[in-house]
Amino acid sequence: MSTLSLHQIRKQFGDVVAVHEMNLHVNHGEFLCILGPSGCGKSTALRMIAGFEEPTAGDIRIDDRSIGMLPPNKRPTAMVFQKYTLWPHMRVYENIAFGLRLHGFSRKDIDEKVKGALELVGLPAYGKRFPSQLSGGEQQRIALARALVLQPKILLLDEPFSNLDALLRVRLREELRRIQRQVNITAIFVTHDQEEALSLADRIAVMNKGRIEQLDHPSRIYEQPQTLFVADFIGVMNLLPAHQDGGEIIIGSYRMPVPSGNEYSGDVTLAVRPEDLAIVPSGSDAAWNGQVEHVIDLGHYRKVLVRTEHMGVLKVYLPKAVDVREATTLALQPTRYTIFRDHQTPIEVHAGSVPQLSLQGMA
Amino acid sequence: MTTVTITSIPFIRFFRREGIGILWLIGLIFGIVLPILTVLLWAFAIKWRYPSVLPTEWGLDFWMETLSRADIRRALPNSIALSVLVTVLSAVICLPASFAFARLQFRGKQGLLLSFLFTNAFPRFGLYIAIAVIFFRFKLVGTFAGVVVIQLLNTLLLMIWIPTAAFQGVDRALEEAGLDVGASPLQVFIQITLPMVFPALFAALLLTFVNTFYETYGALLIGAPNVLTIPVIMFPLINNQPIPQFGAILSLVLFAPSVVLLLFANRLLRGGYLTAGFGV
Amino acid sequence: MTASQTEPAPHSKSRFSTVLPYLLVAPPILMVFGLIFFPALQSTLRTLTDAETGAFSLARYEMFFADKTSVTSLIFTIQIALESLLGLFVICFPLALYLRFNTSRIATGVQMISLLPMFVPGIMSAYALIRFVRGRGLFETLIYQVSPLLADAYYSPYVKPEGIVIGLIWEAIPFTVLILLAGLRQLDNGLIESAQDIGANRWYIFTRIILPLMRRSILIAFCLNFISMFGAYTIPYLLGPAAPQTMGVLMQRTLQDYQQPLEAETQAVITFLICSLVGLVYVQSVSGERVRKG
DSSP: OOOEEEEEEEEEETTEEEEEEEEEEEOTTOEEEEEOOTTSSHHHHHHHHHTSSOOSEEEEEETTEEOTTSOGGGSSEEEEOSSOOOOTTSOHHHHHHHHHHHTTOOHHHHHHHHHHHHHHTTOTTOTTOOGGGSOHHHHHHHHHHHHHTTOOSEEEEESTTTTSOHHHHHHHHHHHHHHHHHHTOEEEEEESOHHHHHHHOSEEEEEETTEEEEEEOHHHHHHSOSSHHHHHHSSOOEEEEEEEEETEEEETTEEEEOOTTOOEEEEEEEEEOGGGEEEOOTTOTTOEEEEEEEEEEOSSEEEEEEEESSSOEEEEEEETTSOOOTTOEEEEEESEEEEEOTTSOOEEEEOOOOOOOOHHHHO | OOOOOGGGSHHHHHHHHHHHHHHHHHHHIIIIIHHHHHHHHHHTEEEOOTTOSSOSEEOSHHHHHHHTOHHHHHHHHHHHHHHHHHHHHHHHHHHHHHHHHHHOOOTTHHHHHHHHHHGGGSOHHHHHHHHHHHHHHTTOTTSHHHHHHHHHHHHHHHHHHHHHHHHHHSOHHHHHHHHHTTOOHHHHIIIIIHHHHHHHHHHHHHHHHHHHHHOOHHIIIIITTTSOOHHHHHHHHHHTOSOHHHHHHHHHHHHHHHHHHHHTHHHHHHTTGGGTTSOO | OOOOOOOOOOOOOOHHHHHHHHHHHHHHHHHHIIIIIHHHHHHHHHHTBOTTTOOBOOHHHHHHHHOHHHHHHHHHHHHHHHHHHHHHHHHHHHHHHHHHHOOSHHHHHHHHHHHGGGGSOHHHHHHHHHHHHSTTSHHHHHHHHHOHHHHHTOOOOTTSHHHHHHHHHHHHHHHHHHHHHHHHHTSOHHHHHHHHHTTOOHHHIIIIIIHHHTHHHHHHHHHHHHHHHHTOOHHHHHHSOSSSOOHHHHHHIIIIISOOHHHHHHHHHHHHHHHHHHHHHHHHHHHHHHHHHO
């Protein structure tokens, strides 16, 4: 059983605070992604867990034992780096065996373990090669084998696939997940790629400016963003500045009700996913009217940019069956939206029964 | 009907494409290779009468005679001992420094590193005269130690510059990966960092050895006439000797370590070691 | 949250770790300052003072410039250096251009041969050239095979100023080609292609794109070669005439044959001063680049 917890971890470089008091608990066998834009402190957090950076304050515990004072070579963590960090002067076999030798395993044990690790990553015949003879994807697999062969308690991955091409990235992602389940190891994966995080993680920690904005299951991160940053960073979102006046949202000339108990007066932001905008019969009361500016065909659906009078350009996803062209006038209504106020739990609103326009009616 | 155009003749086509290159090749063979070849031929000639293109009589007779001369028997061990000692000392003095320049952070680092480049701005010969004036006072002129010091100066730049670039070139992540699998910092240095910079260090040591083995000015000004090296005793042999073979044979002796260097020429070139330390 | 707030490990920035870098770089730095900058400075100052009174004096320079041999040497050396530089660039510039834009096996061969002099000991180069260009040397022998009459007309540059120029160029070719090539490699093929694309001719590309981008390499090659040619000894001594002598030969004679260290020092300082003109250009272009690279 290996769990990891960070207590009030802080990292400061000179005057710059890279990580603000961060708390995190990772369960045994869990696959946790730390997701955020570059410079958000996610790599620094990971490097503190690995021991490459010393926290300015706070405590790191593995299985409830503090490891904050241990140098990286004494920590039960293993890291896969962004760049391919195989030692170029050693063959693949030696790369994997290096750590085992340092730990004093017998030659027979080393041989067995290296072979096992190579098989695990699907490259059993690669022991005699030099890293320069491997492709990027193969190098990263060997790096993974090198990390796993020591049976660390925590596996750390720092954007390991970001140097690979898109197709390979997806394949290795699936493979990593399979291996992680197979050896049942606790893993922390840092990435700026939301698709990667959403498809890999048991839980995602979205980081911004040195803070965790939201720690949640992937579906909740997408469906119920808890901060404006998460709402904007994950997926595509229409963010509309609006004003709340008591129990009503005022946006341009439109007025929308707010569920009771959420009365407030001041500026708010309305967040609407493109798939949550539906076409309604034109002329209906609450409909947002706009003109189609651009239609982008994305295979099984269309992304439509609609210029409105008060809300700028709205991104709308429509099924292919709906026939829209540039310069068509559309009436839209949100079926679901979230209201964000400063430092308050966002309010999720389901518009419930918005009358849908039949497809024929459009034509 | 097929017409044979002039460009379809392979040789003509080749020449049109490579003409300039062939001209360069011929020019450089004349200008560079043939003079070197002359030395080689003279070293194995007993007689070479004008206007014969090749020696009129071949033989190794002069090798025995040259290598048994008293001055050469004294100078050769001197030259070798000097080169070995200078290479070792240069490494001891410069390698820790180049590691510091590459890896440690300290105030004034850039300036200090640049000061090595600035030594290029002094004409060597004039500089050795200025140093000789100081050495006179310390009674270092005409001593082995004096020659060692002057040769060290000569190779300092090389021994700082190449290793510094090499240490800078080692990706930090590769070392972190070593720490990560449980190696101590010392183990990382010995088993990961050093093997990776080894080619550069080897190049620096080799270049230092060879440069010291050849070096003429410093040895002449500081060492002569007490401490003689092969290049220094060659002056009279080239200038006043009616027998050209002495100079030719000693040239080849002097050239011998360069052959090793030539074997690595391609790697030296690709590593940028041949122009290291000139601020290019 | 009841996080066990362990104090961060006191950052072990001990005194030792601040001093350590300086300890490591001290030996070579002390050598450079103690045995290059200091002697150069000291010699310069000494030539400007009266040995007995310690007052400022130009007496030693007056002596130098009053001596006809010395002045002739100085002018001769500058002349030789400039002529050699001119010849060097006439050969190396087209050579570097050829090597930059050709990758055939012939180009590789040309490159290897052009680097050869770098691996030849200085005194061996001198010897090789003597044996090659002197009267009845291999060069004349080869001419003789073409026509004995032509061989009779052969004018050997050995023990003439031309001999020095040839020798200095010969030795400097590899280094110059490498530096110019390094400059040329910085310019991207795309840059040239895009210029061709908008219809620029070769001359335009050369003067407006290649030359400006190579300014730095040309400067460095010029400065370093000037300095090394100015301070050359072996080639001028062995290939040059008995008179006039270059500064290198003059200094060596003055110091060792005539045992006049003070005069030799004055001559050395004069070479410093002349070289410092180009030396400054070099220092500026090198440090400018370093600072820019950060």
